[in-house]
Amino acid sequence: MVATIRWLTQAGTHTEDNRDAFAHATQARASVYLVADGSSSHPRSGEQAQALLNELTIGFSQLPMAELNAEQLADAMLRLIARSHQMLRDDFPLAACSYLVLCLLPDTAFTVHEGDCCLGAIEHDGEIRWLSAVHCAPNWLGDLTHAQIARASSRHTLTRCFSARRTSSPEINYWPARPNQHWLLASDGFWAGLCAQRQQTFLRDGHLPAPPTDDDISCLSVITPPT
Template identity: 70%
Template structure:
């Protein structure tokens, strides 16, 4: 599946480096799109985010083509994530990151995530319909909207993330797949740090009138083919 991709990212001022990153791999059988957001408060987190996505794309490319239904692919990705948790913890012992994986097949879609990178669908009106939960203490019941979460500073306290200091606990969700869908993978700098109008401007232009004074801001836009 050949989709139209657009990656927009703008560094914030909390860290000297932009700790948001993205990757994708589009073999014939399935397409994999990934973003990660390295923690701004733990050293080496940007490097961890990049290393995790590199592991996921590389190991995904080595999977056998036979019998790749959504359940099997999801399980294979969970094993890759678990393996990455083991191999990367010695290289980045203090680091942490949120990540989000979207896998699109011919007739199915699923996502895997830990942390506060969120998945959405952009409707024809331009409204973003957020699908996945933010794994933060504020949203421990999973019943708050993204707009509600964005208003509270306590949203930065995560209940799940990719870190050597805690067990990996990915959430898997399966989604209906239709032609010509507009998917959005976004870091919390985008969905929580920008107003709806600023989100629309950033999606359109890829930058803001002034540099963000908080977190890095990033989103990966994916438009699937009409048929």
């Protein structure tokens, strides 16, 4: 399934480098779309985020896709993440990042994520409906809305992330897939740092006149083809 994609990103002011990254890869039966957000508090986290996405896209392209159903493909992605965790730990001992992987197959979709990158669906009226959970301290029960989390001062304390200093603990979710669906994969600089009006401006223009947040602002738009 080949989708139309658009990567929008704008650097914040907290770090000299933009630590958000994206990647995608397609095989005959499936496509993956990935975003990662390197921590602004730990050195080389932007490099780690990009290295993780590189490892996952290369690994995905080598999978025997014709032999795998959705559940088997999800398990294969978990193994790729675990392998990447082992491979990158020595190169990035202090770094940390959040990531989100969206995999689209002809009849279903699933996500794998750790941290505070979030999956959304853009409705026909343009409103964003956030779908995935945020792995952060205020949401330890998993019962808060994204708007509630965005207002919490402790939301930057993550309960899950990709880091050599932590055991990797990805969350998998399955989602209905339909033609002409508009997915949005966003870093917290987008979903939590911007109000709804500024989110729409960013989606329309691809940038803001000035970053209203210290954090990098990024999102990956993925639109599946019509039937």
